[in-house]
Amino acid sequence: MCILQLRMSKEMEELSPLVDSGHGDGSEEETEDDGEPKICQVCGDKSTGYHFNAMTCEGCKGFFRRAMKRPAQLCCPFQNTCVITKTNRRQCQSCRLQKCLSIGMKRELIMSDEAVEKRRMQIRRKKMQEEPVTLSPQQEAVIQELLTAHQKTFDMTCAHFIQFRPLDRDQKSKCSREPNSNRFTYATMHEDAVQQTISFVSPSFPYFSIQSPESKEKNRHKRAIFTSLPHFTDLTTYMIKNVINFAKTLTMFRALIIDDQISLLKGATFEIILIHFNMFFNEVTGIWECGPLQYCLDDAMRAGFQRHLLDPMMNFHYTLRKLHLSEEEYVLMQAISLFSPDRPGVKQHSVIDRNQETLALTLKTYIEAKRTEPETHLLFPKIMACLTEMRSMNEEYTKQVLKIQDIQPEVSPLLLEIISKDS
Template identity: 85%
Template sequence: MCLLQLRMSKEMEELSPLGDSGHGGGSEEETEEDDEPKICQVCGDKSTGYHFNAMTCEGCKGFFRRAMKRPAQLCCPFQNACVITKTNRRQCQSCRLQKCLSIGMKREMIMSDEAVEKRRMQIRRKRMQEEPATLSPQQETVIQELLSAHHKTFDMTCANFIQFRPLDRDQKSLSEYGQEPDIGRLMHKPQHEDAMQRTISCFSLPSPSSSLQSPENKERKRLKSAIFTTLPHFADLTTHMIKNIINFSKTLTMFRALIIEDQIALLKGATFEIILIHFNMFFNEVTGIWECGPLQYCLDDAMRAGFQRHLLDPMMNFHYSLRKLHLSEEEYVLMQAISLFSPDRPGVTHHNVIDNNQEIVALTLKTYIEAKRTEPEKHLLYPKIMACLTEMRSMNEEYTKQVLKIQDIQPDVSPLLLEIISKDG
């Protein structure tokens, strides 16, 4: 049994059909000045206003629109003199249409399907503007469950981080060597001595000046030791974060309801992305430093662990982009849940169930933003969050490649992480 398995013991408003009246619409019940109800001039039923230039009911309005769009010719089975009433109006379409035309209904006033849809959208937007968005009881429950799971499984003080193997920064930074930290090149090719005179990056301690005169083999040895100095710490850190994410997921009702195979598939796909979201909560967009309680991390620390610019550059751009949105804790946990319930992860079998879960969470996030945010451009926040989720997906595959490459050279990667990124079930 795999390590991971052991570790795991449209809410959409419904709009009623809108017709095109050709007269700006009518009220539910138009009345004369003496309060007597108006009647349909075609069949005598209760009128709902002027439609296509005549006073008609909803039934005759819809009939006229359909008849005008229908290519077939209508024929009366009798003598083209049928009396159209509320009860028999369905019996002869030909005479009913002639009655519509005789009272002045005009074909040219019928709106196209595109115009009708546009009008519906306008009415929907107007309603949304007039009626303030509110979270439903179900959405409130979703948010509270996510917050509770987050608080139970993730310590924002990062007090446990000091229990990991030390974060060794005694060696010179890889960025001092004037190149991207390509592991294969650093492990097998000597470096130019003049590149070692670059300034020391954040948290790096200066090395003896005598190293500038070291023989080529000594330089290569220093490079090898510099690559993985922070790897043991990051291995412990990653294991800790994965355990938190597993426990977070197991706390959620929607997640527990899934079969174990789908649970594992979702965790394999989302773990890296949720770790990024977690660390974004600690990211200082001014300094570019992750301020994790007693410890602080910079990009150079990830380079020392063996990660390369192909991953680190887009990762930094992601952290800056997401942090500048200044998300609330509720928005962060909803973003985590959207990532977790992704129905297109490899190995997922019950796509529809997971897709429904993701839709519930996504609509909850959208409604939360509309209900709780007050800034004028709040409508842009939801698409920006979704763009960040897409950006994380693009980094996921590169992360897996680099972890496997690091493991091939320096086998100190967390077994639980290797289980997460493995393609096997």
Template identity: 60%
Template sequence: MSEEEEQQQAKTSEEEEEEEDEEPKICQVCGDQANGYHFNAMTCEGCKGFFRRAMKRPESFKCPFQRNCVITKSNRRQCQACRLQKCLSIGMRREMIMSDEAVEERRWKIKRRRLLAEPLLLSTNQELLIQELVKAHDQTFDKTCSHFAQFRPLDRWLKSKSDNSRWKQGPTQPGVKVWSLYDEGDPGSSSSSSSSTTSMGGENGSQMTRGQGGKGTVFTSLSHIDDLSTYMIQTVINYSKLISAFRDLTIEDQISLLKGGTFEIVMIRLNMLFNDKTGVWECGSLHYDIGDAFRAGFQTHLLDPVMRCHYTLRRLHLHDVEYVLMQAIALFSPDRPGVTNRDVISHHQETLAITLLTYIESKRNEEDKHLLFPKIMACLTEMRTMNEEYSKQVLQIQDIQPEVSPLILEVISQDS
């Protein structure tokens, strides 16, 4: 065959393909107009969505008739069992359905490609959102850690005479039942909640022995770590109440988001104080290492991933704005237990994520900056996997040595 004949044959084949493309596509399930192949079969958007939902249902459908219903566009909603059977009979495959995580990842990739199609600049609304979040963070994050000295002493501090003198008075940081902060006053207020507090030890709060049964303290740094954790949780609560989008939610959803996200936000805040060269949290004049958490009763299957996460996140060299946006993304997580208004919270989280992505693209100059956003999101996912283990270990510590503050126990409780 000559070159000219081959070209003519190729042209004819292309024309035939174009004619086929122009022919109307019919859904093989219901006969409606199809818009492409879905899960290995030509279907309409409606039958595509039905098949995805049906495959994720734990229970099976039952036909109210004789299991031989004819499925059409007009009656396809009447018998789900026969409609699903028709989907399967034309070759739709369950294994081709993407997981929710994969769908979300693909959605973000599509949005990112659209955003990167033109130079990115923060919008006025995004600038205002960042300003609000930074202000809330700055007002509630103790960068100098000056308040840390108010807590019961850490065990290793008492080894020196000077520290013994410093802690002679044994001051304590009060605990508080977390949701009492909403009992009085404006939910947006960041004022102190000391009037609603209950004592966690009183004059004997600094003693290193347990008063019940004459038994010695098992976890020697628990008292100080408990005070420190309680204080940091209180700052997260005050931080969230300064965010207008959070205040607009129902109290029930606010509680659910705080219960679900506080551990992750505290982790993010502590990372801002972490020195990845020494493995030490530098809190003003006070320094902490992972051994302090171990002596508070936490075990290696939590502490090991915590350390890895801190090293990974710190080595991203995040800007303060990126840390702040990361905190807010963790707070507005629509799939926390007890959340009711998921759509609204999901919208807030999406807005925050897009703002973070836009900030990175517009403010950073590194060649690999496009990798930073997925790395931050991966860190957030990693922190979330530790959340359940943290709650489990806190309850184990409380069973052995019941000194955990009411605030911490309230945050990790499952009921809302």
């Protein structure tokens, strides 16, 4: 932050001679044709050009601007006949002001504070356009470390997915690949299956009773509803291990105390997995194309998850995928999610906050440096909005996993450890 402040101060010093000079158009200083030194007509000091319609130095320019904006009346302690020079110009403000007015300096040429700020912004924007945004060596190193960690810990071919227990789909449960299918219409989303899932997750359902004559039939439906749960259990366990290995590879993460490492992993694992799967999402068909396997929301329904999680999750994947992020932007997004200082149980808030700020600034700079689209400036806030949206889905996901575990104890012990409240 101190470096940023110094940089801004330096920019302000560079801009100050150009702003509020009385030219009106911000033109550069005028020069004498004969090459003679320019003298301030007020105090005799070296002039820097015409300011407010007169040749003056920077000191008298600033004095005139301040005096004209000051409501108090100035009085000469002598007889209003003080001779203003470079050495004594501070001794009598009244005579100095009269000298400014006598040489033709005009009050109406003084810009308002708003106009000065607008001019500074214009100059700053022009300077930024002339000097393209580039990543610093430190930012380049951060991105490279994240990319290396991601590529080492996450297989984009999904070759290991075939080792999981099968999805156990029937013919009617195959994911639709129609390009014009509605984004919220799932291939085999039967209303009776939805109602059965809700009835088994909610103990208050009227006929939820072991003693009921329909209990055997209900158990049969329950087994049908959770047919994809074994596969999702294996898949989730595999993905969690990838996230843990990814985090442990990062220098910033390893530098944290163990308690904070655990708290960050518990808070961010689901979100990072969501970001991983977005890389495989086809926004035309609504299917996750994971190498040898394809997933649709019907598979998640048959694992026991409900619509009030799945609908927002589907909308999230469409929204994020349509941003067409690069691999660098995806991994920076993962890292920003990981280093969230407000996770439950975090102790070193300031350290993690600085890490997240570094990652966020790196992402913003990367977008400005690498993207050329007309609405590039909107991409960073859109990514941050997606990160916020994941936080609410994270809470709902935890609730639904615990409900599924109560009904069908197939949930991975590693997942239960991740979503547990205690550190």
